Amino acid sequence: MTIKFLLLVNKQGQTRLAKYFTELLSTDEKRALEGEIVRKCLARTDKQCSFFEHRSYKIIYRRYASLFFMVGVDDDENELAVLELIHCFVEVLDKHFGQVCELDIMNDPDVVHYIMDEMLLNGCIVDTNKINILEPVQLLENVQS
Amino acid sequence: MLQQLKAPKLPFRELDLLVKAIGECRSKQEEDRIIAAEVDTLKQRLSDPRLDKTRGRSREVDTLKQRLSDPRLDKTRGREYMVRVIYCEMLGHDASFAYIPALQLASDPSLLTKKAAYLALTQLLDYKHELVLLLVNTLLSDLKSDNFVVVASALVVTSKLIGPDLVNAVLPLVIERLSHPRESVRKKAVMALLHFHQMDPDRSGPLAGVELERHFRTTLCDKEPSVMAATLNALASLAATNPAPFRQLIPSLTSILKQVVEHRLPKAYDYHRFPAPFIQIKLLKLLRLLGAGDKAASDNMSAVVAATLRRAAAGGSHTIGHAIVYEAVRTVTDIYPNPQLLAAAAEAVAGLIKSSSHNLKYCGLTALAAITRVSPKYAQEHQVAVIDCLEDPDETLKLKTLELLVTMTKANNVTVVVERLMAFLRSTACGGDELLRRHIAGQVVSLAEKYAPDTAWFVRVMAEVFEVGGDVLQPQLAHNLCRLIAEQDSELHATAVRLFMQILDNGTTSSGGAAAAAAAGLGGGAAAAAAAAGSSSSGLLPEILLCCICWVLGEYGSLAAQLPPPHKASIGQVADKLCAAVASAQPSPATRAHLLTAITKLAARQLVSQGGPGPAGVLRPEAQDLLSKAGSSSLVELQQRAREAAALLKLPPTVLSAVLPFDGSCEELEPAELEEARSLSFLDSYVNQAIAAGAQPYNPPPELCHELGILDAEDLDSLGLQSPGAAAAVPALGGLGGMGLGLGLMPAAAGAPAAAAAALGQQRQQSAAAAAAGGGVRPAAGTALKGGPAKGSSIVDPFKDLLG
Numbered sequence: 001m002t003i004k005f006l007l008l009v010n011k012q013g014q015t016r017l018a019k020y021f022t023e024l025l026s027t028d029e030k031r032a033l034e035g036e037i038v039r040k041c042l043a044r045t046d047k048q049c050s051f052f053e054h055r056s057y058k059i060i061y062r063r064y065a066s067l068f069f070m071v072g073v074d075d076d077e078n079e080l081a082v083l084e085l086i087h088c089f090v091e092v093l094d095k096h097f098g099q100v101c102e103l104d105i106m107n108d109p110d111v112v113h114y115i116m117d118e119m120l121l122n123g124c125i126v127d128t129n130k131i132n133i134l135e136p137v138q139l140l141e142n143v144q145s
Numbered sequence: 146m147l148q149q150l151k152a153p154k155l156p157f158r159e160l161d162l163l164v165k166a167i168g169e170c171r172s173k174q175e176e177d178r179i180i181a182a183e184v185d186t187l188k189q190r191l192s193d194p195r196l197d198k199t200r201g202r203s204r205e206v207d208t209l210k211q212r213l214s215d216p217r218l219d220k221t222r223g224r225e226y227m228v229r230v231i232y233c234e235m236l237g238h239d240a241s242f243a244y245i246p247a248l249q250l251a252s253d254p255s256l257l258t259k260k261a262a263y264l265a266l267t268q269l270l271d272y273k274h275e276l277v278l279l280l281v282n283t284l285l286s287d288l289k290s291d292n293f294v295v296v297a298s299a300l301v302v303t304s305k306l307i308g309p310d311l312v313n314a315v316l317p318l319v320i321e322r323l324s325h326p327r328e329s330v331r332k333k334a335v336m337a338l339l340h341f342h343q344m345d346p347d348r349s350g351p352l353a354g355v356e357l358e359r360h361f362r363t364t365l366c367d368k369e370p371s372v373m374a375a376t377l378n379a380l381a382s383l384a385a386t387n388p389a390p391f392r393q394l395i396p397s398l399t400s401i402l403k404q405v406v407e408h409r410l411p412k413a414y415d416y417h418r419f420p421a422p423f424i425q426i427k428l429l430k431l432l433r434l435l436g437a438g439d440k441a442a443s444d445n446m447s448a449v450v451a452a453t454l455r456r457a458a459a460g461g462s463h464t465i466g467h468a469i470v471y472e473a474v475r476t477v478t479d480i481y482p483n484p485q486l487l488a489a490a491a492e493a494v495a496g497l498i499k500s501s502s503h504n505l506k507y508c509g510l511t512a513l514a515a516i517t518r519v520s521p522k523y524a525q526e527h528q529v530a531v532i533d534c535l536e537d538p539d540e541t542l543k544l545k546t547l548e549l550l551v552t553m554t555k556a557n558n559v560t561v562v563v564e565r566l567m568a569f570l571r572s573t574a575c576g577g578d579e580l581l582r583r584h585i586a587g588q589v590v591s592l593a594e595k596y597a598p599d600t601a602w603f604v605r606v607m608a609e610v611f612e613v614g615g616d617v618l619q620p621q622l623a624h625n626l627c628r629l630i631a632e633q634d635s636e637l638h639a640t641a642v643r644l645f646m647q648i649l650d651n652g653t654t655s656s657g658g659a660a661a662a663a664a665a666g667l668g669g670g671a672a673a674a675a676a677a678a679g680s681s682s683s684g685l686l687p688e689i690l691l692c693c694i695c696w697v698l699g700e701y702g703s704l705a706a707q708l709p710p711p712h713k714a715s716i717g718q719v720a721d722k723l724c725a726a727v728a729s730a731q732p733s734p735a736t737r738a739h740l741l742t743a744i745t746k747l748a749a750r751q752l753v754s755q756g757g758p759g760p761a762g763v764l765r766p767e768a769q770d771l772l773s774k775a776g777s778s779s780l781v782e783l784q785q786r787a788r789e790a791a792a793l794l795k796l797p798p799t800v801l802s803a804v805l806p807f808d809g810s811c812e813e814l815e816p817a818e819l820e821e822a823r824s825l826s827f828l829d830s831y832v833n834q835a836i837a838a839g840a841q842p843y844n845p846p847p848e849l850c851h852e853l854g855i856l857d858a859e860d861l862d863s864l865g866l867q868s869p870g871a872a873a874a875v876p877a878l879g880g881l882g883g884m885g886l887g888l889g890l891m892p893a894a895a896g897a898p899a900a901a902a903a904a905l906g907q908q909r910q911q912s913a914a915a916a917a918a919g920g921g922v923r924p925a926a927g928t929a930l931k932g933g934p935a936k937g938s939s940i941v942d943p944f945k946d947l948l949g
Binding site for chain 1: 160161164167168176224227228231232234235236237238239256257260261264271273293294297301304305328329332333336339340343370371374375378413414416421422423426427430464465467468471472475503504505506507508538539540541542
């Protein structure tokens with residue numbers, strides 16, 4: 001019933017963001033896993049569903065422009081809910097960065113992580129209320145400037 | 146939503162150079178080079194003593210000095226270095242050089258630096274790492290901070306990096322934070338407690354005696370929905386192992402769910418006009434855990450679950466609405482069955498399956514499978530829609546549909562379902578994934594065993610499954626199939642022979658066509674078409690199938706002469722085909738042993754029917770070749786069988802037909818006969834004759850004495866030997882069992898005469914040999930040894946002396 005990892009990978013297969021929750025994998029294992037999953041995603045067409053199985057995980061993915069958002073869950077999870085979680089996450093990013101793009105994520109990966117930490121902890125959904133999520137993150141921005 | 150790249154709007158940083166370089170690089174090698182250079186730079190900078198001094202200055206200095214050195218630049222640098230470290234690790238490089246600097250920066254007063262350092266640590270380390278110990282003091286002081294963002298960050302780190310041995314250090318503070326004024330802190334404290342619970346679920350370690358449940362009950366009633374939602378996660382985890390103590394929460398949970406669906410939460414929790422959908426889903430999941438198997442609990446929740454389902458279905462066609470519907474249906478199917486709920490759920494599922502979106506179809510199929518398990522009638526209504534999904538090119542969907550079909554299978558549709566499963570098994574989608582193939586092949590076998598309409602169909606399907614999925618199935622299945630065939634009448638024997646001959650005929654490359662053609666022959670038209678469309682994945686016949694073929698053709702191959710053309714074949718031709726197939730498949734020694742026995746049986750049959758060796762000699766050239774090669778093989782089993790075969794085939798036909806009777810594998814033995822076979826008492830007169838003539842009496846080895854009950858286990862131990870002739874029995878059993886597929890003898894009974902025979906053979910081959918071949922061969926001996934020459938024989942040819 002938990003989310004195992006969340007990956008943002010672009011169409012060339014370059015990882016832009018990788019967050020692992022309760023899985024304890026080494027760096028090499030993580031990168032190998034990411035490569036395999038991305039290859040499978042890239043091979044899928046629009047006519048197929050957004051879910052597939054890979055090893056012991058079920059992967060749910062969604063493509064936004066050049067980025068794939070891929071979430072790995074274990075068997076019992078509600079796939080449609082995870083699909084919408086991805087969309088909610090993108091909406092939050094959009095609200096924060098204003099028309100978010102891949103470069104925003106590359107320039108401020110730590111902020112993206114902080115946003116994720118407000119929404120997901122240890123693989124469970126904690127909050128999807130955009131105001132709650134963005135308040136602490138906004139404060140950080142104010143400190144910086 | 147995501148658009149083209151645009152210029153960064155932040156002040157210049159070296160990080161920007163790195164990002165630009167990574168963004169523009171064209172190949173993995175280039176990226177590796179950039180990152181390797183970056184790693185070197187970082188190592189240098191982070192171990193630079195000047196860095197420490199700068200940081201140190203901004204820590205302990207008075208206000209004036211702080212203003213002199215630009216603190217903002219330093220802080221940004223700290224944050225920047227940490228982000229660069231994260232990049233290096235994310236792109237696959239080792240960043241262990243950054244552990245210590247990150248630990249140091251974590252205690253930096255600058256919020257940004259601290260958070261960046263914490264982030265780097267959570268990305269690089271895990272709770273098992275020994276360096277985490279160095280972080281504890283920083284975490285403790287941060288947990289007490291006045292700044293709620295700092296407290297929140299510390300809690301996030303606590304949820305990831307605190308392991309069982311450090312829990313006690315932070316537990317009291319975390320519990321205190323449960324009542325922090327800020328919801329951002331409270332919800333993270335709840336999650337931290339959940340993490341601690343998962344570190345020690347039995348409360349046998351650091352959490353012994355701590356009642357987390359009490360805290361969770363309080364936070365469940367928190368005025369902030371987000372804290373309540375976080376608590377739901379914790380409750381779900383706790384209830385998953387033991388739901389009973391949490392059932393008393395059901396009234397609170399149903400009341401919360403009711404409030405949520407009635408839009409009584411703040412608008413900020415809405416998502417696309419659905420009220421707090423993720424919270425609804427969490428509540429449904431939790432209710433599912435608590436209601437499963439408990440009628441009273443399920444009754445308490447049925448009204449609110451129905452209301453949730455209704456509202457979600459009516460809320461418009463957004464995916465999140467469907468997600469709630471899907472979750473509600475799964476709850477309905479898992480709790481105690483309620484007819485109205487099930488009807489409502491079935492209706493909702495119909496909507497999902499009929500939609501045009503693949504994702505919805507997928508979830509609809511899973512939901513339908515769940516409903517079918519509880520109440521099979523609903524599946525019938527949707528059969529058409531389900532079959533449509535089967536035709537879909539999307540493999541994921543096809544697989545789901547197959548799983549659903551398996552749950553819906555009954556006697557009247559098993560043929561169709563099995564056809565589909567076999568087609569999927571042959572298709573390339575299944576090809577590489579062994580787990581999947583084993584799963585599907587297993588499904589086919591169990592369905593065939595449960596619902597087979599007749600034996601001919603069963604045999605055909607098993608042959609197909611062996612051929613396509615033989616490498617992932619248990620070898621025991623071959624034994625079962627042969628046994629089944631043996632028990633049937635001669636008509637089935639003939640059809641089985643024809644089937645296997647066809648498989649051999651079509652060779653190894655188009656075995657798919659073989660089974661299909663055979664299927665057509667046995668009357669499964671549509672099946673043949675479907676099966677022939679696919680192509681066999683590997684070129685060789687699997688072992689399991691070869692074993693079956695060898696045995697069936699060995700036992701009943703003579704029936705091939707009675708088959709209509711093109712299958713009609715003489716015994717010699719059958720033997721040839723067998724040899725050719727086995728030779729090309731490079732089988733294991735076990736299969737080759739089966740082959741030898743099969744050839745022997747066929748040749749024996751021929752001898753018996755012809756009344757003696759024909760003009761072409763006893764065996765065909767290939768068979769003869771095989772036998773002589775095996776006779777000098779280094780594997781004892783093969784050698785034994787080859788020599789036995791050679792000797793047997795020299796016997797006169799009358800003896801041969803007693804030793805290797807046709808279709809005798811299923812004959813039952815009387816207990817008296819078994820006992821005779823066990824003790825070889827019929828040989829007594831012969832043995833006594835030999836002893837009277839001066840031969841030495843037999844002195845069995847101690848292991849055998851134990852087996853025969855002459856010695857005790859203690860005696861055996863005192864001699865330092867291993868007890869039962871398990872070791873002795875196994876190779877003999879292998880010989881007996883292999884040749885006697887369908888023999889019907891109990892292993893113990895089979896082991897004893899074989900072991901006795903083997904041991905005797907080693908010491909007194911004359912007695913055994915003479916007994917077997919001599920005129921005193923009674924039916925008892927014949928039945929005991931039916932199905933193959935398993936008498937006492939060894940390296941030395943036992944019959945040479947007797948027959949000259």
